[in-house]
Amino acid sequence: MPEFKPFRAQKRMKALMAGHFHGVDAASRDPQRRVAWCTSVGPAELLRSLGFEVYFPENHGAMLGATRKAQEYIPKANAAGYSPDICSYLTSDVGAYLAGETPLQQAYGLEGVPRPDVLVYNTNQCRDVKDWFAFYSREFGVPLVGVNSPVNVGEVTAEHVAGAVAQYRALLPALEAAAGQRFDIDRFREVLALSADTSRLWKACLWKARHRPTPLTFFDACILMGPAVVLRGTPDAVAFYEETLAELDERIAAGVAAVEGERLRIYWEGMPVWGKLRDLAGFLGELHAAAVVSTYCNSWVFDAFDQGGDPFEAMARAYLDLFIARSDDAKEEIMAGLLADFAVDGIVYHDAKTCPNNSNTRYGLPQRLKERTGVPYVIVYGDLNDLRCFSEEQAKTSIEAFIEQVPAGGAA
Template identity: 30%
Template sequence: MPNEDKLKAGHKKTEAGKRLSKMMINDYMRLHQKAGEGAFVVWIAIVVPAELFSGFENVVYGVPESHAAMSAGKGVGPLQCEKAERLGYSMDLCSYARIDLGTAFDGGKDSPTFGLPKPHLLISDNNNCSLLVKWFDVYHRTWDVPHFILDIPFCYEQQTARDLNYISSQYRDLIRTIETLSGQKFNIDRVREALEHTKGALTNWKRFLKTAASRPAGLTVFDSFVQMAPFLTSRGTKALAEHYRLLADETEENVAKGIFPVPNEKYRLLWDNIAPWHQLNKMSSRLAALNANLIAASYTYCMGSLEGEFDLYPYDGGDPLTYLARIQNFSICPHGLELRYQAMQRAIETLGIDGVIFASNRSCKVYSLMQMDMLKRVTERLGIPSVMIDVDHADIRKYSEESVFTRIEALLEVIDAKRGAQTPR
């Protein structure tokens, strides 16, 4: 089969991909509908444990970061950013924030989801990114909506018992706050049930990611980027657990049948940072044409894991607030360099990574400002060729495709040279 045909076969939209689109549409429609019917609406940062809201009869949540990523993916990122910039918000601010501010202050116009319904409560946290607290403060001040800040200590080492207790006590404060504001009673058993769904979802998420270990890999990181979305909007639901089960099943079946997204995979790469949402199609096509496959990302393998780890940390049926507090730091940004390195080393060794792309992301300093030392460490300690490229996760105006690919092609040459040096003459 000619290479082009194989690529087309590999990139055919999967059943999981089709289901994902429906699921996301349904999530946003349900959110708007329930809000219209009087549900209590909260806006949350992506790492706020959304399972808590299952404990209430009628609380729904929107995730501005997720909405901003979707907007960037659908090509309206710059349009919304410019609206925020016209209101005085600097172009140096995070592009998610600018997209969100632009969307919200223009009443949801130009948004693929008509924006988000206005909130009754804002819930931010400062472990994933503390500037998000400032971003939510803009709405807090403008709309006079209460703002609850989860204060989560940064992790230079694994979470301590003291920090865990501090976090779970804040969950109790949050529950009381929602009870007071919404007039609804909280039921912890519902959260327990939601956590069982989350456990199912994350177990299958890890199974899905594990298909990257096959050669060629059963997925591209672009699949995992887009498939993250419902974890943010449907966390703790049966529908999500079922979706990830089907996703893992389908991907494993494809591997068994010999269907691979990059059939002539020659280079197995790892991505470090948030997805470049405006480049998913272009970047995956260009990489595939080079027989290069991004098979893993720190951005996606952290889901369901503790700090510095790669494997799943499942819910054990115990106290829901204790589990949620323990897993609160699951994303990469709250981790120090040592922890990030530990997890990346596991990923590199487990998946047989040939090279690492460190995407230096102007819009996410908290993710990016360790990468120069991470790159050095990965290259020197693990002997894995690495490169740094400049991206912005949601603002295409700050991205240069050609300079990025010049660097990626150079990385592939270094990998070739390393292989040549290792091949016995």
């Protein structure tokens, strides 16, 4: 098994994440403060500007996957009427709630997940997030509000943006009522500026993988992305990625390779298999293949935050530009750009059984992209959280066979 090289930043991140969860937990117990649950690519900036502490159930879903506790909880949600075919973040999370358990108990000493005052979704990723939050709205008796985004979008137009802006503005009365304070656009601008800084720095970190050998892999990035998801819009996230970026520069200067003897540069397309993250990192490392780029980790890079002007428009565009909400033609274009930018030798597509929206293998995209770029690919079948859908040996054989065939430094 190859040597893992943990980042100093991970230690800092652990403290940051602990602070985040304790902060939300404390707010949920304080009658003067308010907690909003938000989808991971939802309007967190709006919520922070209204003084909410923000909690992200998808982050909790990923924790359930990474700790493999999902296996215990998914069947409970299945039995409660949530199909094994729908999002396994949803079924893991709802199952854990039904069991009255959470990894936050062991990791951070919390009694349970912090109770929300309002639930806010954006369907830019999928409809499942709305159904997921609806469960908790019924359970806690708190309002559910959100934005229904267009999906399968080619070019994001002014009309798309205007429609989303109208929906965000329409949320304000409900959010103000839940927050117990009035919306302040200057505060919103400040939070958005912090998100823009976070996004710019996170992107800079990911782009360090263009260096050969790369100082970080997709698997490292899956861990390091935590603050970009749950703390964007805060100074803590900005400081964290400034430090992480400096550490990556140090690694490059010192010639530290994330994968010893990096021979092949891989694009990981689709969700991580959370319960096998470390295992797959080691497996690819053993084969001297470095997963240098992914659409997943790039999903928290929001270039549009920086556009200036109306902050509602900037946020709306950022959350419409999202890869997952785009048409296959647009996705193909984005991926072709990343393949060239990161000098990719081959693509591993993860077709996640319960995440069709994040599985870009089902409408001929891999074949078209190979035709266009010449970059070979392999598809592995698995899931983000439900390991019942992951045949490990078959997946590893496919990846290993693929790596045996792909020549380094050029398409097959």
